[in-house]
Amino acid sequence: MSKPLHALVLLLRFALSVLRSGVHTASLILRLRSRPEPALVRMKLAPMSESGAALLGSLVTLTPGTTAVDIDLERGELLLHLLDGSDPAATVRGIRAEFEGHVVALFGARPT
Amino acid sequence: MSVAALVVCAGAAAAIALGVVRMLLGPRRADRIVAFDLLFSAGVAFAIAAALATGRTELLDVAIGLSLVGFVGTIGWARVVERAPEEPRSPTAGYRERRR
Amino acid sequence: MSATIGLVFLVLGAALLVLAGVGVLVLPDALSRQHAATKSGTLALALVCLGAALHVGELDWALRLAVIFGFLLATLPISSNMLARAALREVEGDEAGRSAELVDPPR
Numbered sequence: 001m002s003k004p005l006h007a008l009v010l011l012l013r014f015a016l017s018v019l020r021s022g023v024h025t026a027s028l029i030l031r032l033r034s035r036p037e038p039a040l041v042r043m044k045l046a047p048m049s050e051s052g053a054a055l056l057g058s059l060v061t062l063t064p065g066t067t068a069v070d071i072d073l074e075r076g077e078l079l080l081h082l083l084d085g086s087d088p089a090a091t092v093r094g095i096r097a098e099f100e101g102h103v104v105a106l107f108g109a110r111p112t
Numbered sequence: 113m114s115v116a117a118l119v120v121c122a123g124a125a126a127a128i129a130l131g132v133v134r135m136l137l138g139p140r141r142a143d144r145i146v147a148f149d150l151l152f153s154a155g156v157a158f159a160i161a162a163a164l165a166t167g168r169t170e171l172l173d174v175a176i177g178l179s180l181v182g183f184v185g186t187i188g189w190a191r192v193v194e195r196a197p198e199e200p201r202s203p204t205a206g207y208r209e210r211r212r
Numbered sequence: 213m214s215a216t217i218g219l220v221f222l223v224l225g226a227a228l229l230v231l232a233g234v235g236v237l238v239l240p241d242a243l244s245r246q247h248a249a250t251k252s253g254t255l256a257l258a259l260v261c262l263g264a265a266l267h268v269g270e271l272d273w274a275l276r277l278a279v280i281f282g283f284l285l286a287t288l289p290i291s292s293n294m295l296a297r298a299a300l301r302e303v304e305g306d307e308a309g310r311s312a313e314l315v316d317p318p319r
Contacts, residue, residue, distance in 0.1 A: 115219065116218070116219055116222050116263075116264070116267050119219075119222050119223050119226045120222055120225070120226050120260055120264075122226060123225065123226025123227065123228075123229040123230050123256075124226070124229055126229070126230045126233055127229040127230055127232055127233035127253075128233075129233070130230075130233030130234060130236060130237045131233055131236055131249075133237060134236045134237050134245070140242055140299075140302050140303065141298075141302065142242035142246075142295070142298050142299040142302045142303065143242045143245060143299075145295060145298065146236060146242060146245045146246050146249045146295055146299070147236055147245075147249070149246075149249045149250055149253065149291060149295060150232055150233060150236050150248075150249040150253055152253075153229065153232065153249070153253030153254065153256065153257055154229060154253075156257055156280070156284075157225075157226075157229055157256070157257060157260055160257075160260055160261065160264055160277075160280075163264070163273075164264055164267070164268070167268075169272055169273060169276060172273065172276040172277065172280070173276065175276075175280050176276060176279055176280050176283065179257075179280045179283040179284045179287070180283045180287075182287070183287035183288075183290055183291040186291040186294065186295060187290065187291060187294045189298075190291075190294035190295050190297065190298040191294065191298075193298040193301070193302055194294075194297055194298045194301050
């Protein structure tokens with residue numbers, strides 16, 4: 001895939017995931033009982049450049065329900081806060097499947 | 113005033129009311145800053161509502177200015193909390209702890 | 213027609229703004245409340261911008277509202293990140309990030 005195509009797919013996936021997790025977050029706020037615990041987790045990043053990591057952090061932060069608290073490029077880790085901590089593995093898988101590949105394709109795999 | 117402006121005003125007013133309650137309750141300084149950020153969002157909404165009510169685009173320019181610099185206040189306060197060694201005890205802190 | 217669609221978006225935006233307020237009030241700790249205030253707030257403003265642009269249906273309004281939306285989108289991650297760091301430090305302490313659980317499902 002060419003770079004503009006990657007950017008377009010990333011934009012569409014981002015818009016979709018904002019909608020999906022927006023509805024999920026709204027339902028979390030409105031359901032007063034049995035609200036799942038928030039969780040603080042670290043996730044391993046694929047090797048990527050600094051600007052790529054910054055973009056990935058911004059995308060994750062803009063998606064409702066997840067916030068990137070810290071990026072540690074030396075250890076290649078992203079510190080995430082999840083509003084719905086019931087299944088962190090699924091959330092991390094979602095971020096990888098939807099954002100990470102395109103971000104690496106757009107900004108390069110090696111820290112420069 | 114048009115229905116559109118009234119709707120936005122009502123939403124923003126409700127958000128401000130809830131945000132002020134959280135700001136008064138605290139309990140941490142971080143909670144108050146979060147509430148402050150919500151008040152900022154409601155402020156932008158009010159500026160747009162005012163533009164809708166009067167039909168003047170100058171009020172949209174106010175909203176542009178707000179949205180451009182509004183995050184600076186949040187960042188400033190967040191930095192203060194991040195760097196401060198410890199939370200000073202407020203006069204009402206003891207009361208709240210006893211009540212909890 | 214577009215005025216009606218715009219009104220629907222404005223109502224949605226206003227409702228989401230209220231939801232942000234409710235979230236800030238009912239969620240359990242500062243880190244979680246930060247989610248409601250920054251993300252719901254900005255999403256609500258995005259809907260309000262879209263709704264106002266459709267409702268009025270004039271180009272100079274649409275351009276200005278697009279600029280507002282762009283600025284909000286650019287600044288939200290910054291304020292959200294700073295709020296999260298401040299809340300984390302105040303609620304959990306300095307070392308919470310280092311000792312957080314590492315989630316690494318197989319690729």
